[in-house]
Amino acid sequence: MTVEVPNVSIDELVLHGRVRLEDLVDREGLDELCQTFVTLFGIPVRIYSSEGALLGGVAGEQELCAYVNTTTQGRKACAAIVGTVKAREPDGTGDVVTTCFTGAAYRILALEYDGRRVGRLIVGPFLPNNVVDVPASLLGVDPSVAKDRAWSLLGKMPLAKAETITRIAAHFKAALDLILFSGHKALITNKMHLASVRESYRQLEEKTTRLQEAFDRLKELDRLKSNFLATVSHELRTPLTSIIGYSEMLSEGLAGEMKPEQHEFVKTIHDKGEQLLSLIMGLLELSKLESGTMRMTMRTIRIDPVLSDVVSTLTPAARKRVIKLELDIGPNLPDLRGDPDRLRQVFLNLVENATKFTPEGGSITLRARTVEAESDGTEEEAGLSLLAPTRTRVEVRVIDTGIGIPAHERPKVFDPFYQVDSSTTREYGGAGLGLSIVKRLVEAHGGTIRIEENRPRGTVFVVSLPQAPLSAAQATSAT
Ligand SMILES: Nc1ncnc2c1ncn2[C@@H]1O[C@H](COP(=O)(O)OP(=O)(O)OP(=O)(O)O)[C@@H](O)[C@H]1O
Ligand SMILES: [Mg+2]
Structure with a gap:
């Protein structure tokens, strides 16, 4: 008007x-x-x-x-x-x-x-x-x-x-x-x-124009940044693979026996190379997720095998740190629609974090439950909400008894490179990319992620994923 x-x-x-x-x-x-x-x-x-x-x-x-x-x-x-x-x-x-x-x-x-x-x-x-x-x-x-x-x-x-x-x-x-x-x-x-x-x-119109211009500029910068990161990461990966490979060959004595000190130096080269590679891989993934070029193969899956796999992969690392790692799967979990490799990556990241930020003697639980959520009315059944089936979700909680995240830091930890303690004396490794990738992957599955407090101490990451859309036959039997 x-x-x-x-x-x-x-x-x-x-x-x-x-x-x-x-x-x-x-x-x-x-x-x-x-x-x-x-x-x-x-x-x-x-x-x-x-x-x-x-x-x-x-x-x-x-x-x-x-x-x-x-x-x-x-x-x-x-x-x-x-x-x-x-x-x-x-x-x-x-x-x-x-x-x-x-x-x-x-x-x-x-x-x-x-x-x-x-x-x-x-x-x-x-x-x-x-x-x-x-x-x-x-x-x-x-x-x-x-x-x-x-x-x-x-x-x-x-x-x-x-x-x-x-x-x-x-x-x-x-x-x-x-x-x-x-x-x-x-x-x-x-x-x-x-x-x-x-x-x-008039003022409002002026502000809207300025905001739109700023938004367009930022979008363009963001696109350039993602492209730049993708190119650079890709180009860095090739020489780095050689550095890691040659240092492994040196360690294995393929170029002759080495003195213990030389061994130690080569090991440092190898470890730092691996560290750099994982940072580059993280950047590459993030830029792909941001630019929407990440390839995902979505299909109907069950979440329990994904979670079992994460637990068995990380049990040795947890045991080494004297941390109890448990899996608790609730009854009748519905099927989800997703890429199992990406979901595995999500929970590996979260459990790795839990292991990293939980002191010895602590415990980590990976708990999956079914949650009935009211239909949001945005789908085809809008207007027939009384007849519409409730939308079931699966909530997976990663519960640890670690150092916890203060409430005011919780929204920030999903930003790339954000770490609660970013001091040089920080005792935990990592670049601060894990959670930003996790959040984008979860959102790509139509899910959400939030942080709650674990009492008396520790953190709970809650990943909520929607049930796979019902086939026509199932939908009829559900109503
Ligand atoms: N379970 C947790 N308990 C306490 N703090 C946590 C936990 N998970 C994440 N954080 C905090 O959130 C920050 C961001 O986590 P994120 O996984 O993104 O980065 P990172 O683990 O430091 O590095 P990266 O995952 O890239 O190796 C962490 O540095 C830490 O400060
Ligand atoms: Mg991490």
């Missing part, structure tokens, strides 16, 4: 703006005001804008005028007088009288607001009280005008003294002034409100 907001400056509104009668009071209001005066004083009044447009007033022909209009010459003279009255501007005093050939008069008064002329008030026709006989101009306008008839109709005209008209005009102006004042106030408030809405709208 487009909102039209007029372009009005405050200066224009309050200081130098031209106030127009018709902007301040509606026609109905002006008509009502005129009607009140006619009822009170019996003299017609009309209001004209400064451009000469009739804004309000009480019409109704005087009987004398109707009579004069029946004659050819009278009609012409009458039209001329009406034209003069309509067009006549009051002079400097703001008050002028036009006398008709019938002897009736019109007072034309300037209407002012805030020191500026905004229109004219025309009071009349009325018969000034000094008219004592049928004026010669009326008798002479057309030979068919009859004196007696003219005199009797003159008597039906509203009679008024000049002072009475002055008083009526003053009352009228005072009443109009009041109406104009409140109308002006309402107009200013209205326009100021519109101006401020317009300004806010």
